[in-house]
Amino acid sequence: TGFEDRLMLAADIARLDFGKPLVITEFNSGLGTNVADGQYTAAFLGHMALASQRLYAAGVTTLSFWTFTDIFEEGGMDSTPFNQKFGLITIHNVAKPGHRAMQLLHMMQNRIVYSQTQSTVDALVTVNNSPATGQSVSVSALLTNFYPIYYNQPPPPVQTETVQLQFDLGQQPGAIPGDVLLYRIDSTHVNPFKTWQQQGQPMYPTQQQIQQL
Numbered sequence: 001t002g003f004e005d006r007l008m009l010a011a012d013i014a015r016l017d018f019g020k021p022l023v024i025t026e027f028n029s030g031l032g033t034n035v036a037d038g039q040y041t042a043a044f045l046g047h048m049a050l051a052s053q054r055l056y057a058a059g060v061t062t063l064s065f066w067t068f069t070d071i072f073e074e075g076g077m078d079s080t081p082f083n084q085k086f087g088l089i090t091i092h093n094v095a096k097p098g099h100r101a102m103q104l105l106h107m108m109q110n111r112i113v114y115s116q117t118q119s120t121v122d123a124l125v126t127v128n129n130s131p132a133t134g135q136s137v138s139v140s141a142l143l144t145n146f147y148p149i150y151y152n153q154p155p156p157p158v159q160t161e162t163v164q165l166q167f168d169l170g171q172q173p174g175a176i177p178g179d180v181l182l183y184r185i186d187s188t189h190v191n192p193f194k195t196w197q198q199q200g201q202p203m204y205p206t207q208q209q210i211q212q213l
Contacts, residue, residue: 002148003027004051011059021059026066028086029098033149037082037193041098042185046144049105050115050122065102081205081213082193090192092205094213100190104183108140120147121161141165 011022029035029044045065052063070078070087081090088099095103109128116123121143128138147158187194192213196202199209 002150004055007055007060008058011055015059021061023062024060025062025064027063028066030149031151033151033153034084035149036084036086036098037096039097039185039187039191040149041088041096042101042190043144043146045098045101045105046124046142047117047122047146049142050117050124053112053115065098080203082196082201090213092210092213094192094210096192097185097190100185104142104185108142109138119161120145120158121163122146123163139167 007022007024014020014022027048029041033040035041035044048063052060055063065088067086067088069089070083070085070091072085072087078085079091081092081094087096088102089095108124109126111129112124112126114123114125124142126140126142143163145158145161147156149156184190195213196205196209199205199212202209205213
């Protein structure tokens with residue numbers, strides 16, 4: 001993406017001209033794009049998880065997402081439950097899709113075995129090996145369908161992509177997985193903003209409505 005290219009350029013300047021790594025203390029899914037409350041931020045964070053591998057090799061040692069919550073004083077407080085502020089959590093402690101994406105990234109295993117970007121699809125596969133046998137006991141695959149949105153531009157249509165996952169489990173006894181869990185973040189899954197709209201966009205939601213969100 002253009003953002004990644006600019007970070008690569010800045011990292012080159014920091015390394016070649018000053019002999020220093022590049023630390024990004026604030027970044028997010030965009031200013032003036034009206035995407036902070038929806039699933040776009042989740043896809044962006046998944047994409048940046050892959051990009052961070054390339055950026056780290058180029059000298060970008062830190063990427064710190066802005067910010068934790070919509071409760072911050074810059075520009076004044078806004079009491080609207082969803083207002084496209086930069087937080088991962090609303091003022092009523094409702095986790096946005098971006099926060100759920102962070103949770104999924106936290107659930108990934110400790111060793112990357114595959115990472116690839118093709119068209120708009122990013123794929124990241126990690127494994128966790130058994131300390132006793134060294135064999136992989138847990139496998140996590142993160143897939144995102146990301147297309148960048150630019151300042152004051154309408155969101156481009158993102159096509160539905162079909163992805164096939166194939167795991168070679170070998171011939172070891174017990175190689176068949178005991179559990180397979182699927183987590184989804186899209187327009188119909190993990191979308192509290194849409195639920196709030198269906199509630200009639202209450203300025204001051206009740207505790208029951210907040211629980212629904």
